[in-house]
Amino acid sequence: MTLRKTKLLSLLLLAGCALAPMSAVADQSAAAQSFTDWPTLTPARAPDAAMEARIARIVASMTLAQKIGQMTQPDVRYISPEEVTQYYIGSVLNGGGAWPAMNKHATVAEWAALSDRYHDAALATDMAVKIPLIWGTDAVHGHNNVSGATLFPHNIGLGAAHDSDLIERIGRATARQVRATGITWVFAPTLAVGENRRWGRTYESYSSDPQQVAEYGEALVRGLQGDLTGDGDVVATAKHY
Structure with missing residues (x-):
């Protein structure tokens, strides 16, 4: 490498070091400014301090397996009520193409009956505090x-x-x-x-x-x-x- 190229490389490195802090500051300033574009929203329901404290106590009483189960949401095609109990499942879902017993003509009563079975299964675990299951569709x-x-x-x-x-x-x-x-x-x-x-x-x-x-x-x-x-x-x- 020639002396001229070596000096040029050194100058570029020094320039980069000098500009890096300024660039970081500029990025932070731009990020802070962009946040002002978002409106400040007031929740429709004010936080309930007593409820939040109760939730914290419930979570503190749970095992790791129970926490994982509560955060897991299987499709109704692949989870039985018995497995809901076994794995502490917190929610299930059905999208298009999923029905009780894979019967697309299942009656309202059959949908409700499966919902009841999942609900009862969630309350049959050995958790210190039983948490009802929620079904999303x-x-x-x-x-x-x-x-x-x-x-x-x-x-x-x-x-x-x-x-x-x-x-x-x-x-x-x-x-x-x-x-x-x-x-x-x-x-x-x-x-x-x-x-x-x-x-x-x-x-x-x-x-x-x-x-x-x-x-x-x-x-x-x-x-x-x-x-x-x-x-x-x-x-x-x-x-x-």
């Missing part, structure tokens, strides 16, 4: 996995209706049908912002306008959840970002 435009349930237009159609009140009422009707099968949790609304019609799931997007997606997603959550105290209320999940 893909009820994205009605309780669409259940034979005979009402199917509503998918999000692309509901968005075209420009009627948030209609979407809320659809959420309310969906929640009642989900609860009739013994399920209390739905994987909806889908809040995708479809900008390219070549995407294979464009139909799951209310709109290419984020403001409309936010408005309609909020309406569906209101309809699904109610006040979370009634027999016709379910837990909603905003998904598919």
